[in-house]
Amino acid sequence: MELFIQQILNGLTLGSIYGLVALGLTLVYGILHVPNFAHGALYMVGAYVCYFAMVELGLNYWVAMVAAAAVVALLSVLCERLVFHPLRHAPPIHDKIAAIGILLFLEAVVQMHWGADFRRIPTPYNEILRLGELTLPVQRLLIIGGAFALMGALHLYLKKTMTGLTIIAMAQNREGAFLVGIDANRVAMMTFAIAGALAAIAASLFAPINLVYPAMGHLVLLKAFVIIILGGMGSIPGAIIGGLIIGFAEALGGFYISSTYKDVIAFVLLVVILSIKPTGLFTKGVR
Amino acid sequence: MTFTKTIRRVAAATALAMGLAGGAHAAETVNIGFTGPLSGGAALYGENTLEGLRMAVEEINADGGIDVDGTQYEINIESLDDMYSPSRAAVNGKRLVQQSNTPVVFTPHSGGTFALQAFNERDGFLIMSYTSIPSVTEKGNELTVKIPPNFTDYVEPFTKIAMERFGKKLGVANATHDYAKYWTKAFVPAWKEAGGEVVASNPMDYNKSADFYTGVSKVLSADPDVLFVGGASEPTGLVVRQARELGFEGGFVVMDQAKIDEVANVAGGMDAVEGAVGVTPLAHSDNPGAADFVEKYKQEHDNVATSETAYNYFAMHLVARAIEQAGTVDDPIAIRKAIPEALADLPAEYNPYDVQEISDDGDLIIDAEVAEVVDGEIELRRISDLKDDD
Numbered sequence: 298m299e300l301f302i303q304q305i306l307n308g309l310t311l312g313s314i315y316g317l318v319a320l321g322l323t324l325v326y327g328i329l330h331v332p333n334f335a336h337g338a339l340y341m342v343g344a345y346v347c348y349f350a351m352v353e354l355g356l357n358y359w360v361a362m363v364a365a366a367a368v369v370a371l372l373s374v375l376c377e378r379l380v381f382h383p384l385r386h387a388p389p390i391h392d393k394i395a396a397i398g399i400l401l402f403l404e405a406v407v408q409m410h411w412g413a414d415f416r417r418i419p420t421p422y423n424e425i426l427r428l429g430e431l432t433l434p435v436q437r438l439l440i441i442g443g444a445f446a447l448m449g450a451l452h453l454y455l456k457k458t459m460t461g462l463t464i465i466a467m468a469q470n471r472e473g474a475f476l477v478g479i480d481a482n483r484v485a486m487m488t489f490a491i492a493g494a495l496a497a498i499a500a501s502l503f504a505p506i507n508l509v510y511p512a513m514g515h516l517v518l519l520k521a522f523v524i525i526i527l528g529g530m531g532s533i534p535g536a537i538i539g540g541l542i543i544g545f546a547e548a549l550g551g552f553y554i555s556s557t558y559k560d561v562i563a564f565v566l567l568v569v570i571l572s573i574k575p576t577g578l579f580t581k582g583v584r
Numbered sequence: 585m586t587f588t589k590t591i592r593r594v595a596a597a598t599a600l601a602m603g604l605a606g607g608a609h610a611a612e613t614v615n616i617g618f619t620g621p622l623s624g625g626a627a628l629y630g631e632n633t634l635e636g637l638r639m640a641v642e643e644i645n646a647d648g649g650i651d652v653d654g655t656q657y658e659i660n661i662e663s664l665d666d667m668y669s670p671s672r673a674a675v676n677g678k679r680l681v682q683q684s685n686t687p688v689v690f691t692p693h694s695g696g697t698f699a700l701q702a703f704n705e706r707d708g709f710l711i712m713s714y715t716s717i718p719s720v721t722e723k724g725n726e727l728t729v730k731i732p733p734n735f736t737d738y739v740e741p742f743t744k745i746a747m748e749r750f751g752k753k754l755g756v757a758n759a760t761h762d763y764a765k766y767w768t769k770a771f772v773p774a775w776k777e778a779g780g781e782v783v784a785s786n787p788m789d790y791n792k793s794a795d796f797y798t799g800v801s802k803v804l805s806a807d808p809d810v811l812f813v814g815g816a817s818e819p820t821g822l823v824v825r826q827a828r829e830l831g832f833e834g835g836f837v838v839m840d841q842a843k844i845d846e847v848a849n850v851a852g853g854m855d856a857v858e859g860a861v862g863v864t865p866l867a868h869s870d871n872p873g874a875a876d877f878v879e880k881y882k883q884e885h886d887n888v889a890t891s892e893t894a895y896n897y898f899a900m901h902l903v904a905r906a907i908e909q910a911g912t913v914d915d916p917i918a919i920r921k922a923i924p925e926a927l928a929d930l931p932a933e934y935n936p937y938d939v940q941e942i943s944d945d946g947d948l949i950i951d952a953e954v955a956e957v958v959d960g961e962i963e964l965r966r967i968s969d970l971k972d973d974d
Contacts, residue, residue: 300805307797314794413627414887415818417850425829432830507794508818508850512625516792548798556788556799557760 299430304548310437312544313444317499318517319524319536320451321492327468327531328488331381331392335399336496337518343369343497344504344513345407348418358421362501366494373493374486382485400514408511420505440502447498448537451491455533464488468531520563527567529577538578542566614650614657614913616641616903617680617689617709619673619696622665625791629816629892630665633692633714636896637661639880640934644904653911659904662686670695674702681707687916688712688903692892694720694763701725710916712899714892716840717766721945727916729923729946731899732891735767735840738863739774741954741970742837745861750835751809752780757800757823758839759790759815767839771812783808788823790815800826814839814862821850828856835859843890844955844962854960864953866891866936868962871953873898877936894936901934902926920946 318340325333343365350361380395422435455461466474467484475481499517507513524543528535543563550562570578618637621630641659644650649658662684666672673696680686687709691697694715701720704711704727711728713720716735721728754775758764764787772782784806788799800823803811813823813836820842827836828851838844838860845865848857866889867878877897881889902923907913909922909929924942932938941949953964 300801303801304798307795307801310797311795408623408627413631415628415816415850434829503794506822508822510625510818511627515625516794520794551798552802556786556793556802559798560789560792 300552303431304552305545306431306433306437306441307552308541308545308548309441310544311547312541313441314499314503314540315517315520315524315543316537316540317444317447317495317502319521319528319540320448320533321495322518322521323525323528323531323533323536324464324488325492326525327533328464328485329381329385329392330389331396332522333492334393334396334518335376335403336492336521337514338400338403339369339373339493339514340496340500340517341511341514342372342403342407343493343500344418344509345411346497347501347504348416348509351418352416362498365497365501369493369497370490371493373489373496377485377489381489382482404511404514411511413511416509418501418504418509422505434506436505440506443502444499447495451495452533460487523563523567525577527570527577529579532577532579535577535579612655612657613660614652614907615660615662615680615684615686616900617677617684617686618661618663618691619666619676619680619689619700620663620692621668622663624667626668626816630668630692632890632892633690633896634661634663635885636893636898637690637900639884639893640897640900640904644901650904650908652907652913657907657913666691666696668693668695670699674699677704677709678707681709685914687907687914687919690714690896690899692896697728701728704728708914708916710903710920712903714896714899715763717763721943721947724945727920729899729920729942729948731895731948733950733952734947736770737952737967738840738954739770741965741967742861743771743774743778743780744970745954745956746810746835746837746859747775747778747780750859753783753807753809754780754812754837755783755803755806755808755810756785756787756812757803757827758787758813759819760787761789761791761815763841764790764815764839767814768812771837775812790819790823793819796823796826797830800832801830804830804832809834810837811835812837812839814842817842817846818850821847824851824857824860828852835861838862844957845888846890848957854957854962857957858960860957862955863891864955864964865962866894868955868964869936869953870964871936871938873932873934873936873938876933891937898930898935898937898939902930905930 322336346365346368347361350356350364376399384391384395420436422439424435426433455465463479463484466479520543524539525536528539546563546566547559551559618634620633621627641661645658649656662680664676666676673691677689677700680689689709690712692714694717697711697713697715697720700711713728714731716732718734718736721730784803786799786803788796811827813820824847840863843865844857844860844862848854851857866874877894878889905926906919906922909926910918912918927942937950939948939950951966951968953966955962955964
């Protein structure tokens, strides 16, 4: 039983990180219909900014996390302004190519400055709580708590504030949103900023139990894409539920079946769900 | 119109290229090739190996280059990125030989070595292979030198040390790439032969896993005495750290790809890797050349020297000397033949691993040291001494 609960916790840890990254991806997709391949690179830059602030400048973990969120949000907005905005009338393939370009560019810049070495962000929360056989490192609990708090905050922001509602309006119906006078530029920038901040916070939460290196975004990005396809492109609850499904599939599948096949399990799940519900679990568009 | 423009551009480019090539010919240069991962997940490993070559070449050129049959040559490294892919390594090999006329090509992976071996004898270049898989030289390729010792040399001593100290139950939790599979295939039978049993086998993809908690807890649920771990050092450190977090108190057998000191950095210090058996971190080695190299490396870099840098540094010095002895820059067979003599002449400061011999197959032979963490300190033993115990 303890082992089962342990795996549930592992699944929650992974699922909440995947969910946070997928949320940013799905928000951008919902508004601009751009599959932002550069999102994984933003996640990676977030981890490096956190590393820089914490290890090289000696700042507090939380300050570093806020700094990472701010820097990456800004970077994300810059990507929108400098790359995606000028391409808004171009065929969709151009956005995709540009996104891959940003991904390669950011990775190369980070590798140029910090090298390809693996780095570690030391966590101030090294304690490990033990409940019987259960191992609960505080950093992992922090990840789960932090991710869900952030998801809750995002939900409130989108539902209860005027700026949040403009994002949803844009996602639901672009022309309609223009008709009622919503500023598309502002909404696009806002969306990119939120997506970037979410990726940076996910990275800052997860990096202390993992490693920081230039290629770290690839894996998370791949998972995030699976998640938003699973959950329905552009759907917010889809990203959260999808994140948890993949997290649990990896943890439980990896434990009870085989670690070697844990990715296979996640992808088989994707195939099964898509063959039953081809549009994903939640229909397209933010509701 | 556009066609004439293109012609004009090509002409300009050709003129420029010829000008550059002419400039390069002013001082005689011999190109040495390198194909390895310089981007992607294995970029660090590739960079480390290339750095060893660079350091050696800098020293050689600073001393006026090499003297080949009365002519002074500077050495130039032509490095190409193959992202760890054998097919790209093969393409790179062709490019290096045809465009840069390299008599020697270094590659730091077995896949790349096998790919190059398909045509190196015909195209005429010597492969300096940094991989410890025995089959690289067992296939009878005349122009292949394998730089590090066979990994199979470590299997028996590792088994012996770990089993005597911790017990007979082994949990396999190493990585899933080809090299790790070679290790598992050699290690598991040796462990069983020594009277041990394998209670859990759950290899994990070290490069593509976001987290190891699940995999490690699966292995630990079978209650092993010793964990067999290994892949790149840092992910191995995470596996060790998470095993300790989950309450594992036994020992570790660390595959030679990971270095105990680097593993300890990630795992949370030497205490976390107590009871680990692995290859000797360079900084702890008591070979005469090791300290020299570590010192030299420290002057130019802020991190710690790794064995891949040291081995390739040594190999580059060896090749340069062999070219001098052979008296030719374009006959790889003569260069290969000159290696034993070059090895005998090589000063200890260029030979951090104290390599003594080269076999006819092209294996460089050393009496390797095995490291064990005892009470938070690294203790060293020669493989030859361990065998004498029997």
